[in-house]
Amino acid sequence: TLKGKTAIITGSNSGIGLGVARELARAGADVVLNSFTDRDEDHKLAADLAEEFDVVARYIKADMSKPEECRALITHAGACDILVNNAGIQHVAPIEDFPTEKWDAIIAINLSSAFHTTAVALPLMRKAGWGRVVNIASAHGLTASPYKSAYIAAKHGIVGLSKTVALETAKEPITCNAICPGYVxxxxxxxxxxxxxxxxxxxxxxxxxxxxxxxxxxxxxATVEQIGGTAVFLCSDAAEQITGTTISVDGGWTAL
Ligand code: NAD
Missing domain, CATH: 1.10.1220 (Arc Repressor Mutant)
Known part of the structure; x- marks a missing residue:
């Protein structure tokens, strides 16, 4: 059980992020939901999770394209035992037509945000004496497809970042891994x-x-529940020695 642990999931007012937050809450963790909006329905998602799973659930607005907001999300939450870097966007275009601002936004949200949140979260994990960093990469963190240059560069980048964080925390009760979903x-x-x-x-x-x-x-x-279940597994005692690696949840994509 993850009772008493606080999990922060970036980009979690929909899709995989919300699914991961639900499974972590089901396992007993207090959760912090996040996106860049600040609507009543965002806060309601947190209230519903709190009620359904009897945990503390909050929604904190922070734009993951902005370094200071990434860092403020973790500081504002006050505790971070489990960090799930999930926020991500996509743009599809041949490289010669790929808009520079789309490239910059994808690198910022899908990759750099994880650098900033992790930098602030690790000291909190060290203080607590336990921590898990789970990065939501992609099958596109391990293989490529045409016309997705920024996304694939960012996803390969976050796999590399995961390995580096794992080595920097290897002697501590902290792990860092990347989940690589196929299509969800x-x-x-x-x-x-x-x-x-x-x-x-x-x-x-x-x-x-x-x-x-x-x-x-x-x-x-794959389903969001399966990605969430994989995240819960990475937070379990069985996964204590799993660090610096990737877990594919891709129906065989990367075996081809
Ligand atoms: P989604 O669009 O449903 O979710 C993306 C989430 O990120 C949303 O909650 C959105 O609000 C949030 N977000 C976007 N920009 C943000 C910003 N600037 N600041 C904060 N939050 C922001 O998409 P999804 O399919 O659930 O994708 C979630 C993650 O899973 C992404 O990193 C994506 O690359 C990855 N992924 C998805 C699939 C898939 O098939 N759906 C496959 C592999 C990997």
Whole structure:
């Protein structure tokens, strides 16, 4: 059980981040949800988690594209036993047309934010005598596809950052690993299905199977609960000696 531990999950008002927060709360952790908005519905997500799992749950607004806000998120939370760096965005374009501001935003949100949050979280973990850093990378942290230069550079980067943090904490009761999901059916991916179907003249089911899941040999999406369960495992005693590595949850993508 993670009772008494505080988990901060960046980018957690939807998709994988919210799914990971739910599984950590189910395991007993107090959770801090985050995104760059500050709406009633964001705070309600935290209130609902608190009620459902009988934990302390808060929502703290912080924009992960801004270094000071990344650092302030951890400081403001006051405790951080489990840090899940999940916030991420995507842009798809050939490199010669890739907008510089999209490149900069993706590197900032998908990679640099984890540097800033980790830098502030490690001293808190050391003080508490225990810590887990879980970075949500991607199958694209281990392999590439065309037209996703910034995303793939950032995801390979966060795998490298995870290994470095693991070595810097190797002698302490702190671990750092990266989870590498294949395709997960989040609102982000779901919203691409109608357009993909239209573009290829397919039904939505065909678009899912033949286009989106082309590289996922299982031909099934991973779920946010499975990514959350993997994060809970990395926080368990069984995972104490697992550090500086990646765990793929990708239906066989990286075995191809
Ligand atoms: P999503 O769009 O549902 O979630 C992204 C989250 O990040 C949202 O909560 C959003 O509010 C937040 N976010 C975006 N910009 C932010 C900012 N500037 N500051 C703070 N928060 C911000 O997408 P998702 O599919 O759940 O993706 C979550 C993570 O999982 C990302 O890092 C993504 O690269 C990774 N991932 C997703 C898949 C997939 O198939 N869905 C596969 C592999 C990896």
């Amino acid at each position: 059916l989040t609102p982000l991916v779901e919203s691409q299905i109608p357009d993909t179907a239209k573009k290829y003249g397919m039904t939505e089911e065909e678009a899912k199977q033949k286009v989106i899941l082309e590289r996922q040999p299982s031909k099934e999406f």
